[in-house]
Amino acid sequence: xxxxxxxxxxxxxxxPEVVAEAxxxxxxxxxxxxxxxxxxxxxxxxxxxxxxxxxxxxxTLEVCQSADAVLLGAVGGPKWDNNSKELRPETGLLGIxxxxxxxxxxxxxxxxxxxxxxxxxxxxVLEGTDLIVVRxxxxxxxxxxxxxxxxxxxxxxVDTCAYNVTEIERIARQAFEIAQTRRKKLASVDKANxxxxxxxxxxxxxxxxxxxxxVELEHVLVDNxxxxxxxxxSSFDVIVTENMFGDILSDEAAMLTGSIGMxxxxxLGEGSFGLYEPVHGSAxxxxxxxxxxxxxxxxxxALMFRLTFGYHEAADSIERAxxxxxxxxxRTGDIAVDKSQAIGTLAMGQLIVDAM
Amino acid sequence: xxxxxxxxxxxxxxxPEVVAEAxxxxxxxxxxxxxxxxxxxxxxxxxxxxxxxxxxxxxTLEVCQSADAVLLGAVGGPKWDNNSKELRPETGLLGIxxxxxxxxxxxxxxxxxxxxxxxxxxxxVLEGTDLIVVRxxxxxxxxxxxxxxxxxxxxxxVDTCAYNVTEIERIARQAFEIAQTRRKKLASVDKANxxxxxxxxxxxxxxxxxxxxxVELEHVLVDNxxxxxxxxxSSFDVIVTENMFGDILSDEAAMLTGSIGMxxxxxLGEGSFGLYEPVHGSAxxxxxxxxxxxxxxxxxxALMFRLTFGYHEAADSIERAxxxxxxxxxRTGDIAVDKSQAIGTLAMGQLIVDAM
Ligand SMILES: CC(C)[C@H](C(=O)O)[C@@H](O)C(=O)O
Ligand SMILES: CC(C)[C@H](C(=O)O)[C@@H](O)C(=O)O
Numbered sequence: 001x002x003x004x005x006x007x008x009x010x011x012x013x014x015x016p017e018v019v020a021e022a023x024x025x026x027x028x029x030x031x032x033x034x035x036x037x038x039x040x041x042x043x044x045x046x047x048x049x050x051x052x053x054x055x056x057x058x059x060t061l062e063v064c065q066s067a068d069a070v071l072l073g074a075v076g077g078p079k080w081d082n083n084s085k086e087l088r089p090e091t092g093l094l095g096i097x098x099x100x101x102x103x104x105x106x107x108x109x110x111x112x113x114x115x116x117x118x119x120x121x122x123x124x125v126l127e128g129t130d131l132i133v134v135r136x137x138x139x140x141x142x143x144x145x146x147x148x149x150x151x152x153x154x155x156x157x158v159d160t161c162a163y164n165v166t167e168i169e170r171i172a173r174q175a176f177e178i179a180q181t182r183r184k185k186l187a188s189v190d191k192a193n194x195x196x197x198x199x200x201x202x203x204x205x206x207x208x209x210x211x212x213x214x215v216e217l218e219h220v221l222v223d224n225x226x227x228x229x230x231x232x233x234s235s236f237d238v239i240v241t242e243n244m245f246g247d248i249l250s251d252e253a254a255m256l257t258g259s260i261g262m263x264x265x266x267x268l269g270e271g272s273f274g275l276y277e278p279v280h281g282s283a284x285x286x287x288x289x290x291x292x293x294x295x296x297x298x299x300x301x302a303l304m305f306r307l308t309f310g311y312h313e314a315a316d317s318i319e320r321a322x323x324x325x326x327x328x329x330x331r332t333g334d335i336a337v338d339k340s341q342a343i344g345t346l347a348m349g350q351l352i353v354d355a356m
Numbered sequence: 357x358x359x360x361x362x363x364x365x366x367x368x369x370x371x372p373e374v375v376a377e378a379x380x381x382x383x384x385x386x387x388x389x390x391x392x393x394x395x396x397x398x399x400x401x402x403x404x405x406x407x408x409x410x411x412x413x414x415x416t417l418e419v420c421q422s423a424d425a426v427l428l429g430a431v432g433g434p435k436w437d438n439n440s441k442e443l444r445p446e447t448g449l450l451g452i453x454x455x456x457x458x459x460x461x462x463x464x465x466x467x468x469x470x471x472x473x474x475x476x477x478x479x480x481v482l483e484g485t486d487l488i489v490v491r492x493x494x495x496x497x498x499x500x501x502x503x504x505x506x507x508x509x510x511x512x513x514v515d516t517c518a519y520n521v522t523e524i525e526r527i528a529r530q531a532f533e534i535a536q537t538r539r540k541k542l543a544s545v546d547k548a549n550x551x552x553x554x555x556x557x558x559x560x561x562x563x564x565x566x567x568x569x570x571v572e573l574e575h576v577l578v579d580n581x582x583x584x585x586x587x588x589x590s591s592f593d594v595i596v597t598e599n600m601f602g603d604i605l606s607d608e609a610a611m612l613t614g615s616i617g618m619x620x621x622x623x624l625g626e627g628s629f630g631l632y633e634p635v636h637g638s639a640x641x642x643x644x645x646x647x648x649x650x651x652x653x654x655x656x657x658a659l660m661f662r663l664t665f666g667y668h669e670a671a672d673s674i675e676r677a678x679x680x681x682x683x684x685x686x687r688t689g690d691i692a693v694d695k696s697q698a699i700g701t702l703a704m705g706q707l708i709v710d711a712m
């Protein structure tokens with residue numbers, strides 16, 4: 001049989017506990033659908049700094065490179081926040097994205113019916129919101145040259161933001177293709193009235209657009225987009241943007257749905273390989289208490305099944321199970337209205353596995 | 357008597373009509389309080405491109421430089437959107453900020469009682485929201501070197517983001533000082549886990565902080581801030597951040613109050629000189645129809661009185677008049693629930709002048 005290799009990076013904080021539940025879902029999928037997964041755990045982030053002296057050990061990279069997909073829990077925490085750059089979890093995150101060629105970060109943001117009330121937005125504004133932010137992930141100011149130098153005005157720090165046509169083209173094509181499978185609307189976000197990289201971005205997106213005549217393209221300035229997400233979230237379908245803008249806007253979009261503890265993300269490269277992780281962070285404050293919400297990580301497995309393996313039936317089964325468990329009223333503490341009725345991480349994982 | 361010189365830049369779109377109402381408020385202030393203003397109009401933005409071939413004519417700069425303060429309506433519009441860089445209104449905006457040394461943009465965002473319902477946020481979330489975004493305005497990626505070059509991957513565009521210690525110090529001090537006059541809370545926003553400019557920003561803010569022990573300082577990452585503004589807007593007092601982040605976050609903050617048509621802003625330099633303008637844009641779609649809302653521009657005059665002239669009594673009078681007119685139920689179309697009852701620009705201006 002076709003054995004799929006999955007690298008498992010549990011990471012820090014609540015990472016290990018939410019990933020453990022996702023692994024139960026993998027196991028249950030094998031039983032139900034006859035698929036076979038071979039999982040291999042690897043150290044990454046804060047725990048790798050502690051145990052190996054670097055956030056991204058070479059063997060972790062190799063485990064990922066020899067896998068078909070990666071499942072990541074979460075990384076980081078206050079313990080490593082004041083470390084020097086090379087000893088910070090974030091540096092590992094940027095490193096793994098670059099090393100694996102994951103140039104595209106796909107962040108769906110939508111409303112879970114049962115969580116409508118969790119948003120700070122009015123329900124009537126939120127109604128129908130279902131969007132995907134496609135964020136360029138290996139270019140821009142994140143990866144440009146950085147340095148300090150002395151000037152007459154004291155020390156100066158410099159970051160460089162660069163984009164070439166090839167980088168913009170591939171992410172634009174991917175966003176157009178995703179839009180074609182959805183409501184066929186693409187908003188390309190830039191700051192073309194100020195930035196040269198944005199002007200090249202806009203020119204390139206316009207050039208690519210002729211290959212996707214069925215997709216309606218609009219250009220939105222980043223400041224305006226931050227406003228329109230609040231004003232008319234449901235009018236967006238697919239949003240494509242560069243690395244830094246995507247970081248800000250995808251978090252804003254996730255938060256406005258009120259479902260941030262439930263959202264999955266995929267980071268993709270050229271082929272079918274992908275890294276999947278929940279949108280939420282490592283939540284060090286509740287790590288180890290057994291109360292974290294494993295749903296976003298479990299839904300990351302469903303996203304992996306769809307985008308990397310094409311196991312749509314199994315993905316459906318997971319997503320249906322999550323819906324069923326939520327509809328039955330089960331909640332972890334983060335999404336419970338009545339906190340005294342909240343169930344723990346293990347219980348939530350088990351309920352979903354049983355419902356598959 | 358002490359005659360204050362005010363440069364008036366009406367600009368494009370609805371700029372001229374809203375500025376005209378603000379000028380009536382200036383006149384009324386002279387009558388009521390005995391102050392004297394000398395106003396001089398100057399061309400700027402799109403209209404300056406059309407009439408003088410440049411968005412920021414030298415004589416406009418001179419009018420501003422010889423004034424005590426500048427009142428700006430709004431600039432830009434689709435007519436000039438596809439012009440080359442030197443012939444775009446935005447280029448004038450960046451130019452005037454730099455030429456006048458306006459390194460700080462102050463954007464208060466708060467709720468007008470009568471407009472609570474206009475926000476897309478739930479009223480209980482919004483309750484008590486009253487914050488100021490202090491945006492660095494003459495540094496960062498807006499003003500860094502920009503260019504294109506050929507690479508193996510096609511054309512590449514480059515923007516440079518630079519900040520020196522002096523630039524960060526002066527904006528940080530100003531933000532701390534503003535916080536001291538308010539709830540004494542300062543959130544400094546950066547992306548210190550990725551950017552070198554942000555690391556220098558954070559170090560510098562921390563160093564300055566010891567001079568303001570009464571102000572509670574927190575550091576917030578920009579992506580997290582975009583979320584927290586949505587989650588807990590009322591918990592923010594003063595937010596200080598660099599140019600690009602400030603552009604995005606100040607617009608998000610303004611929009612979430614639901615009062616974007618009502619908010620004023622100030623751009624300040626070293627002394628008392630300042631440029632004052634409404635937060636909203638030039639709204640070319642409704643320009644000339646006489647239906648635009650002059651309140652943000654009128655409140656910009658009040659802000660000018662406070663920050664540049666120290667005319668607090670006159671500022672109070674304007675702000676009270678605006679409140680009175682709104683409380684009496686008068687609305688322009690943008691803020692009217694029943695659009696058929698909306699009044700025009702002239703009527704709104706006159707009501708406010710009469711109520712002073
Ligand atoms: C931790 C940080 C470097 C990272 C980023 O900005 O890319 C995170 O915010 C994310 O969005 O995955
Ligand atoms: C028009 C543009 C250059 C400008 C900016 O980004 O500074 C505007 O968005 C603003 O915030 O004043």
